[in-house]
Amino acid sequence: MQLDAKIPAGPLQDKWTKHRFDMKLVNPANKRKYDVIIVGTGLAGASAAATMGELGYNVKVFTFHDSARRAHSIAAQGGINAAKNYQGDGDSIFRLFYDTVKGGDFRSREANVYRLAELSLNIIDQAVAQGVPFAREYGGLLANRSFGGAQVSRTFYARGQTGQQLLLGAYQALKRQVAAGTVELHTRHEMLDVVLVDGEARGIVTRDLVSGKVESHAAHAVVLATGGYSNVFFLSTNAKGCNVTATWRAARRGAGFANPCYTQIHPTSIPASGEYQSKLTLMSESLRNDGRIWVPKKAGDGRVAADIPEDERDYYLERFYPSFGNLSPRDISSRRAKEMVDAGHGVGPLRNGVFLDFKHAIDRLGSPVISERYGNLFEMYEKITGEDPYKTPMRIYPAPHYTMGGLWVDYNLMSNVPGMFVLGEANFSDHGANRLGASALMQGLADGYFVAPATISNYLAGVERKPVSRDHAAFADVEREVSERTQRLLDVDGTRTVDEFHIELGRIMWEKCGMERNEAGLKEALKEIPELRARFWKEVRVPGSGETFNQSLEKAGRVADFLEFAEVMCHDALARDESCGAHYRSEHTTEEGEAKRDDENFSHVAVWEYKGEGEAPVLHREPLAFENVKLSTRSYK
Amino acid sequence: MNFTLHVWRQDGPEVPGGFETYEARDISEHMSFLEMLDLVNEGLTHDGHEPVAFEHDCREGICGSCGMMINGVPHGPKGMVATCQLHMRSFRDGDEIWIEPWRATAFPVLRDLAVDRGALDRIIDAGGYISVRTGSPQDANALLIRKEDADLAMDAAQCIGCGACVAACPNASAMLFTAAKVSHLGLLPQGQPERYTRVLDMVTQHDREGFGNCTNHGACQEACPKGISVDFIARLNRDLVVSTWKTAGD
Ligand SMILES: Cc1cc2nc3c(=O)[nH]c(=O)nc-3n(C[C@H](O)[C@H](O)[C@H](O)COP(=O)(O)OP(=O)(O)OC[C@H]3O[C@@H](n4cnc5c(N)ncnc54)[C@H](O)[C@@H]3O)c2cc1C
Numbered sequence: 001m002q003l004d005a006k007i008p009a010g011p012l013q014d015k016w017t018k019h020r021f022d023m024k025l026v027n028p029a030n031k032r033k034y035d036v037i038i039v040g041t042g043l044a045g046a047s048a049a050a051t052m053g054e055l056g057y058n059v060k061v062f063t064f065h066d067s068a069r070r071a072h073s074i075a076a077q078g079g080i081n082a083a084k085n086y087q088g089d090g091d092s093i094f095r096l097f098y099d100t101v102k103g104g105d106f107r108s109r110e111a112n113v114y115r116l117a118e119l120s121l122n123i124i125d126q127a128v129a130q131g132v133p134f135a136r137e138y139g140g141l142l143a144n145r146s147f148g149g150a151q152v153s154r155t156f157y158a159r160g161q162t163g164q165q166l167l168l169g170a171y172q173a174l175k176r177q178v179a180a181g182t183v184e185l186h187t188r189h190e191m192l193d194v195v196l197v198d199g200e201a202r203g204i205v206t207r208d209l210v211s212g213k214v215e216s217h218a219a220h221a222v223v224l225a226t227g228g229y230s231n232v233f234f235l236s237t238n239a240k241g242c243n244v245t246a247t248w249r250a251a252r253r254g255a256g257f258a259n260p261c262y263t264q265i266h267p268t269s270i271p272a273s274g275e276y277q278s279k280l281t282l283m284s285e286s287l288r289n290d291g292r293i294w295v296p297k298k299a300g301d302g303r304v305a306a307d308i309p310e311d312e313r314d315y316y317l318e319r320f321y322p323s324f325g326n327l328s329p330r331d332i333s334s335r336r337a338k339e340m341v342d343a344g345h346g347v348g349p350l351r352n353g354v355f356l357d358f359k360h361a362i363d364r365l366g367s368p369v370i371s372e373r374y375g376n377l378f379e380m381y382e383k384i385t386g387e388d389p390y391k392t393p394m395r396i397y398p399a400p401h402y403t404m405g406g407l408w409v410d411y412n413l414m415s416n417v418p419g420m421f422v423l424g425e426a427n428f429s430d431h432g433a434n435r436l437g438a439s440a441l442m443q444g445l446a447d448g449y450f451v452a453p454a455t456i457s458n459y460l461a462g463v464e465r466k467p468v469s470r471d472h473a474a475f476a477d478v479e480r481e482v483s484e485r486t487q488r489l490l491d492v493d494g495t496r497t498v499d500e501f502h503i504e505l506g507r508i509m510w511e512k513c514g515m516e517r518n519e520a521g522l523k524e525a526l527k528e529i530p531e532l533r534a535r536f537w538k539e540v541r542v543p544g545s546g547e548t549f550n551q552s553l554e555k556a557g558r559v560a561d562f563l564e565f566a567e568v569m570c571h572d573a574l575a576r577d578e579s580c581g582a583h584y585r586s587e588h589t590t591e592e593g594e595a596k597r598d599d600e601n602f603s604h605v606a607v608w609e610y611k612g613e614g615e616a617p618v619l620h621r622e623p624l625a626f627e628n629v630k631l632s633t634r635s636y637k
Numbered sequence: 638m639n640f641t642l643h644v645w646r647q648d649g650p651e652v653p654g655g656f657e658t659y660e661a662r663d664i665s666e667h668m669s670f671l672e673m674l675d676l677v678n679e680g681l682t683h684d685g686h687e688p689v690a691f692e693h694d695c696r697e698g699i700c701g702s703c704g705m706m707i708n709g710v711p712h713g714p715k716g717m718v719a720t721c722q723l724h725m726r727s728f729r730d731g732d733e734i735w736i737e738p739w740r741a742t743a744f745p746v747l748r749d750l751a752v753d754r755g756a757l758d759r760i761i762d763a764g765g766y767i768s769v770r771t772g773s774p775q776d777a778n779a780l781l782i783r784k785e786d787a788d789l790a791m792d793a794a795q796c797i798g799c800g801a802c803v804a805a806c807p808n809a810s811a812m813l814f815t816a817a818k819v820s821h822l823g824l825l826p827q828g829q830p831e832r833y834t835r836v837l838d839m840v841t842q843h844d845r846e847g848f849g850n851c852t853n854h855g856a857c858q859e860a861c862p863k864g865i866s867v868d869f870i871a872r873l874n875r876d877l878v879v880s881t882w883k884t885a886g887d
């Protein structure tokens with residue numbers, strides 16, 4: 001596997017500008033001779049499709065959702081970062097770059113992160129021009145808030161619905177191109193494989209989720225913007241439909257999967273209320289701006305919050321990390337919460353949470369200000385739990401939330417398979433071993449609006465202009481494989497439901513490859529997962545047929561892929577014999593219980609090559625070089 | 638808690654459907670309505686039947702995927718929630734619950750409780766955007782927007798596109814959906830250049846899709862999980878009048 005990151009030469013600050021100038025352009029009249037397939041209509045996919053359509057390419061977009069607007073990006077709450085320095089509090093591109101590299105625990109590429117910080121400025125301009133109704137101050141200027149892992153206020157937001165508003169902006173831009181005829185949008189189409197012709201990505205095979213029809217689509221380039229894989233844990237904050245199928249199928253065809261073990265556990269989700277729980281609901285991290293996290297000092301204290309006096313409360317984040325306090329990064333906050341609960345300080349009926357308390361903020365600022373900032377989050381909390389956060393503290397607990405790992409891409413966002421580009425959460429690129437809050441929306445939109453349109457054009461300029469035909473044997477072969485696999489799922493006709501297997505897989509992953517990992521647990525998981533997968537293919541029951549709208553079948557295909565992918569995740573977690581960011585190996589901790597990196601041996605991107613079913617994947621390494629930041633131990637004290 | 642469910646089952650758009658009765662046993666009051674249906678579906682699968690098809694994704698009231706008539710009310714009895722945010726504590730033990738898909742000519746049933754809401758997307762295609770190219774805009778703070786205007790625009794922009802307004806309306810009108818987008822964009826300075834063509838194009842498409850007329854029942858506002866106000870429909874109507882007058886003058 002060839003891993004050339006293709007990072008442009010020259011000073012960090014000039015790399016992207018110079019690269020943009022050096023890249024080839026496609027003559028306007030020739031653009032419409034190129035077909036580009038984009039899978040996914042989240043922030044990354046929708047923004048890329050809208051922009052590629054505007055440029056004049058023939059774009060075909062696919063989503064398994066019934067509408068492009070329903071992609072999981074819609075659910076992002078808290079906000080989007082940009083180094084605008086509108087608050088004049090000392091922010092700059094370099095500071096956002098530095099915070100992101102440090103937040104990622106020095107496991108990301110400097111050049112990519114710097115570009116991301118640069119482009120953050122353009123994203124806000126773009127979104128405002130589209131009519132995204134960001135929060136404003138009374139003077140009419142844009143408002144900002146701060147987010148975990150930063151000491152400046154650089155987060156732009158639209159109440160607690162920032163993802164919704166940014167996605168609607170991108171969706172509307174996409175719809176404008178659909179109306180203009182440059183983009184052909186296929187909803188309710190699930191991509192089930194990619195097609196390679198002579199080693200280059202030249203198409204995909206989809207299943208129409210209404211009619212069941214399996215079909216090929218050909219193009220000069222294939223873009224995957226298919227989101228993250230947190231649902232490998234079954235319970236996560238991700239929408240139920242999020243899955244790994246697109247990227248895993250690409251990996252099976254030769255695309256390297258980078259850092260799969262980097263999965264982020266978000267500190268502030270609502271704790272599960274019972275066995276039947278189908279997903280976890282995130283409470284935006286922005287709440288940590290004004291909420292204080294605490295647990296009763298006494299283990300097993302069953303009193304309600306109001307009955308616990310101040311001096312019997314442990315504001316543990318403020319105690320451990322006086323300078324960042326409740327705004328400490330996600331991985332640290334999550335681990336500390338788990339520690340508190342494990343030590344018996346948990347609160348709530350199942351003793352599975354910690355308090356997030358707004359009393360001090362309400363006393364200081366008044367309920368109207370708090371309601372203005374977090375009203376809809378408070379309402380959401382009350383709807384779910386039946387408790388009123390204006391009166392009693394919220395209960396929160398960590399939950400799987402975001403996956404920093406993804407398909408390996410070079411600086412141009414192209415995977416090691418020529419012609420296959422990967423954007424948004426689906427790639428591994430910018431967040432290292434841990435993502436800072438409000439940076440995923442930024443990355444998805446930077447990739448889609450600004451990076452990919454330029455780099456894909458550059459790629460296409462070197463590709464022959466003749467149409468790609470679906471008549472090539474590769475298409476028929478992949479179509480047949482897809483149909484056969486679908487039939488195999490239906491034919492098992494066992495006794496257990498798809499969800500039962502998914503829940504079981506989730507339990508293995510949460511316990512052995514979750515917030516904390518160790519060698520023994522990972523080795524057990526590597527035994528248990530193949531066993532579970534074998535049982536799945538013997539015992540699963542998928543009712544109905546392949547020729548109809550069949551949600552059990554959709555789920556079955558996705559869970560079958562999770563059952564393969566989970567193994568690579570564990571291999572990666574095992575091979576990375578250090579702790580870094582969200583990857584916390586209990587064998588490698590500092591005296592204070594923080595992640596302890598081993599820069600000498602692990603300052604690299606781990607890229608896994610698929611070798612066939614039942615075969616161990618092979619590890620390749622892309623070394624990381626740091627020239628502009630000094631590697632240091634992250635400290636938020 | 639225990640419930641008797643009467644659920645609409647229909648194999649496809651072309652075939653007739655009907656109610657089937659299922660028992661939902663040992664349900665916790667903390668379960669969401671969809672988790673209750675998950676449980677019923679697990680049971681159906683075990684018994685060798687096909688589970689009830691229904692759409693859902695975020696399960697937190699923002700993606701707009703879920704939606705069903707529950708005892709004749711879109712998204713059920715609680716108000717200001719999407720079906721996924723409805724919890725069983727809103728019902729009484731032993732209740733009979735009737736569950737149906739959205740009913741509207743413009744929303745053909747695909748299967749059971751899942752309908753095709755593509756018509757709403759096509760209303761957006763007709764003009765629900767601001768025409769701006771990627772990479773061309775000025776600095777975001779070069780444009781001052783009164784907080785009141787931004788807030789009101791946001792009130793309208795919150796629409797999740799679930800279609801409850803259509804299901805609630807005796808005329809199956811999608812005017813609240815259309816008005817929400819027309820108002821969101823029309824309230825902002827960026828939306829002014831296309832304001833009057835946008836409203837006309839979107840309303841024309843709305844009618845073409847087979848949605849009914851708005852006759853000011855207000856049932857849509859009641860059903861909207863985001864509480865979007867019918868005042869936005871009045872705003873749309875004002876813009877429509879100006880628009881007709883402007884195009885007449887052309
Ligand atoms: C609850 C929550 C809150 C969040 N809040 C924030 C926040 O405040 N700030 C922030 O920066 N980030 C936040 N994030 C993270 C952020 O929302 C996501 O990382 C980001 O939106 C991902 O965007 P995307 O475009 O990469 O993918 P997605 O939005 O997940 O879109 C994936 C798309 O791919 C399609 N797709 C996938 N597989 C297939 C297939 N096989 N065939 C066809 N189509 C397919 C889907 O239909 C969908 O259209 C949050 C995440 C969650 C879970």
Ligand code: FES
Nearest residue numbers: 694696701703721
């Ligand atoms: S499932 Fe997303 S709104 Fe209900």
